[in-house]
Amino acid sequence: MTATPATPEPLTLTARIGQMFPTLTPAQVERIARQGRRRAVRRGEVLFEAGTGNVPFFVVATGQVEIVQPSGAAETLIAVHGPGQFTGEVQMLSGRRALVLARVSEAGEVIELDRARLLALVQIDSELSEIILRAFILRRVELIAHGFGDVVLIGSNHCAGTLRVKEFLTRNGHPYAFIDLDHEADVQELLDRFQVSTADVPVLICRGDVVLRNPSNQQIAECLGFNATIDPAQLRDLVIVGAGPAGLAAAVYAASEGLDVLVIETSAPGGQAGSSSKIENYLGFPTGISGQALAARAYTQAQKFGAQAVIAQSATRLDCERKPYTVEIGAGVQVPTRTVIIATGAEYRKPSIENLTRFEGAGVYYGATFMEAQLCAGEEVIVVGGGNSAGQAAVFLAQTTRRVHILVRSDGLAESMSRYLIRRIEENPAIILRTQTEIIALEGDNHLEGVRWRDRQTGNSETHAIRHVFLMTGAAPNTQWLDGRVVRDAHGFIKTGSDLSRDELSAAHWPLGRAPHLLETSVPGVFAAGDVRAGNIKRVASAVGEGSITVSFIHQVLHE
Numbered sequence: 393m394t395a396t397p398a399t400p401e402p403l404t405l406t407a408r409i410g411q412m413f414p415t416l417t418p419a420q421v422e423r424i425a426r427q428g429r430r431r432a433v434r435r436g437e438v439l440f441e442a443g444t445g446n447v448p449f450f451v452v453a454t455g456q457v458e459i460v461q462p463s464g465a466a467e468t469l470i471a472v473h474g475p476g477q478f479t480g481e482v483q484m485l486s487g488r489r490a491l492v493l494a495r496v497s498e499a500g501e502v503i504e505l506d507r508a509r510l511l512a513l514v515q516i517d518s519e520l521s522e523i524i525l526r527a528f529i530l531r532r533v534e535l536i537a538h539g540f541g542d543v544v545l546i547g548s549n550h551c552a553g554t555l556r557v558k559e560f561l562t563r564n565g566h567p568y569a570f571i572d573l574d575h576e577a578d579v580q581e582l583l584d585r586f587q588v589s590t591a592d593v594p595v596l597i598c599r600g601d602v603v604l605r606n607p608s609n610q611q612i613a614e615c616l617g618f619n620a621t622i623d624p625a626q627l628r629d630l631v632i633v634g635a636g637p638a639g640l641a642a643a644v645y646a647a648s649e650g651l652d653v654l655v656i657e658t659s660a661p662g663g664q665a666g667s668s669s670k671i672e673n674y675l676g677f678p679t680g681i682s683g684q685a686l687a688a689r690a691y692t693q694a695q696k697f698g699a700q701a702v703i704a705q706s707a708t709r710l711d712c713e714r715k716p717y718t719v720e721i722g723a724g725v726q727v728p729t730r731t732v733i734i735a736t737g738a739e740y741r742k743p744s745i746e747n748l749t750r751f752e753g754a755g756v757y758y759g760a761t762f763m764e765a766q767l768c769a770g771e772e773v774i775v776v777g778g779g780n781s782a783g784q785a786a787v788f789l790a791q792t793t794r795r796v797h798i799l800v801r802s803d804g805l806a807e808s809m810s811r812y813l814i815r816r817i818e819e820n821p822a823i824i825l826r827t828q829t830e831i832i833a834l835e836g837d838n839h840l841e842g843v844r845w846r847d848r849q850t851g852n853s854e855t856h857a858i859r860h861v862f863l864m865t866g867a868a869p870n871t872q873w874l875d876g877r878v879v880r881d882a883h884g885f886i887k888t889g890s891d892l893s894r895d896e897l898s899a900a901h902w903p904l905g906r907a908p909h910l911l912e913t914s915v916p917g918v919f920a921a922g923d924v925r926a927g928n929i930k931r932v933a934s935a936v937g938e939g940s941i942t943v944s945f946i947h948q949v950l951h952e
């Protein structure tokens with residue numbers, strides 16, 4: 393039986409071995425030594441065990457330290473650090489449990505720094521910060537590539553639960569090995585050893601002993617020690633709800649400017665952007681960047697500056713009747729805070745088509761910009777929806793595509809669609825309006841190749857070789873948990889700044905002489921940024937921009 397790494401082995405990494413295991417110059421080692429303590433170590437001494445949280449950072453001054461992954465009685469050697477080299481990977485920034493064991497293989501001297509001193513070092517020494525953080529990130533990528541984690545997932549790629557767990561581990565950048573029940577004949581022996589049946593899948597075996605049967609994301613996060621304990625007595629400067637691009641940008645700026653920040657995230661850092669296979673329009677990445685990579689870097693950056701995060705837990709309530717405000721997490725933990733940023737984003741309304749997510753970004757799109765138009769130039773496309781955004785998309789796409797089919801489930805375009813759009817659709821021979829029609833299946837391997845739709849009146853269905861579908865059925869904000877605490881628009885998006893009318897502010901008992909700041913909600917010191925905000929442009933860059941500028945207003949509020 394073989395446990396395969398979760399992702400294929402990257403070919404580029406061997407070329408980056410020098411960056412993954414750099415040797416520091418004597419001057420650099422000396423700068424680190426000033427922050428830590430030197431101590432002699434003897435051969436065989438364990439510097440830290442796998443599974444331990446908050447492990448220290450070690451630089452080898454003389455001698456050698458080996459890094460191994462223990463697996464039962466066996467061990468896999470991962471690296472050997474000589475003089476000038478250092479231990480650690482990204483888990484060191486968050487204080488999560490170590491995935492490997494470090495042991496002295498040749499007696500000598502090490503320089504030891506606790507986590508707080510390491511964080512201080514990477515914040516003040518930009519040269520060392522670059523070397524250390526790059527090595528940490530590359531080492532984590534390597535661990536993921538080889539499945540060198542503390543987790544084995546047993547499941548089937550045809551099981552929704554397995555796919556959920558895979559996505560959760562992947563999007564949280566946690567390495568795991570996967571045993572595929574569909575291909576491993578002798579897996580039964582392993583299941584018997586842990587007394588689990590195939591009905592229990594997906595099964596997660598953590599650190600070789602804890603067995604989780606079809607665990608929730610929260611159970612996985614707890615078992616793997618993703619979250620440090622929250623001290624309910626600690627008054628935070630800022631609680632950020634949501635770790636999409638807006639929340640992560642706010643966390644980076646706020647933590648780097650010295651604020652005590654806690655980020656709460658239901659699922660995994662990155663939000664909607666994290667699920668994008670390639671973001672091609674984000675400034676500074678001319679060849680594009682995957683949402684996962686962007687999110688992982690941003691999350692590391694926030695942790696580098698000391699932001700704390702709670703993963704796989706939702707904010708369930710905001711109490712802003714009195715100061716300090718409190719944000720309730722999950723089942724009852726109350727976090728007191730002086731200010732709040734709501735960055736919970738929005739969810740696109742999605743038709744219930746089984747394999748829809750597989751084609752997101754690969755034939756299924758939620759926006760029709762110049763970029764998407766280029767992808768389908770000269771081809772036939774489908775726009776789903778009868779509102780203004782669907783109408784605009786259809787008219788825009790008709791300029792460069794061969795044919796646009798507008799699919800609506802009702803009898804016609806929405807009454808809310810602007811007259812000028814309806815006229816342009818009617819007058820454009822390249823646009824075909826199909827009422828009472830809905831998509832029932834998507835086909836293809838790596839890219840969408842065919843679409844099956846059904847006439848709701850006749851029940852007849854037909855398949856068309858169409859490779860591009862634009863879902864323009866609107867987005868719903870994640871604001872239900874706020875229970876009306878802040879003023880929202882008719883669609884539930886949070887109103888901020890000058891969008892709040894005098895009447896709305898007086899109905900919300902706005903208590904201050906000043907008007908709300910840009911991005912401030914109807915409650916002083918509570919801000920909204922990104923897709924969750926009324927009037928926001930739904931783009932990664934605007935979410936990042938809003939998250940970052942909010943922090944300057946937070947400073948003003950904290951000094952009020």
Ligand SMILES: Cc1cc2nc3c(=O)[nH]c(=O)nc-3n(C[C@H](O)[C@H](O)[C@H](O)COP(=O)(O)OP(=O)(O)OC[C@H]3O[C@@H](n4cnc5c(N)ncnc54)[C@H](O)[C@@H]3O)c2cc1C
Nearest residue numbers: 634636637638658663664665707737922923930931932935
């Ligand atoms: C498939 C796809 C591809 C895209 N591609 C692009 C692109 O190429 N370029 C581009 O500019 N834009 C793209 N977008 C749009 C872009 O991703 C969004 O505009 C952006 O992610 C919005 O960021 P945000 O932080 O405001 O919200 P989100 O990204 O939605 O993040 C919100 C976060 O809040 C969390 N959350 C929600 N409720 C709670 C709660 N109660 N407690 C705790 N956490 C909570 C969610 O889990 C989520 O992680 C794409 C969107 C999708 C879906």
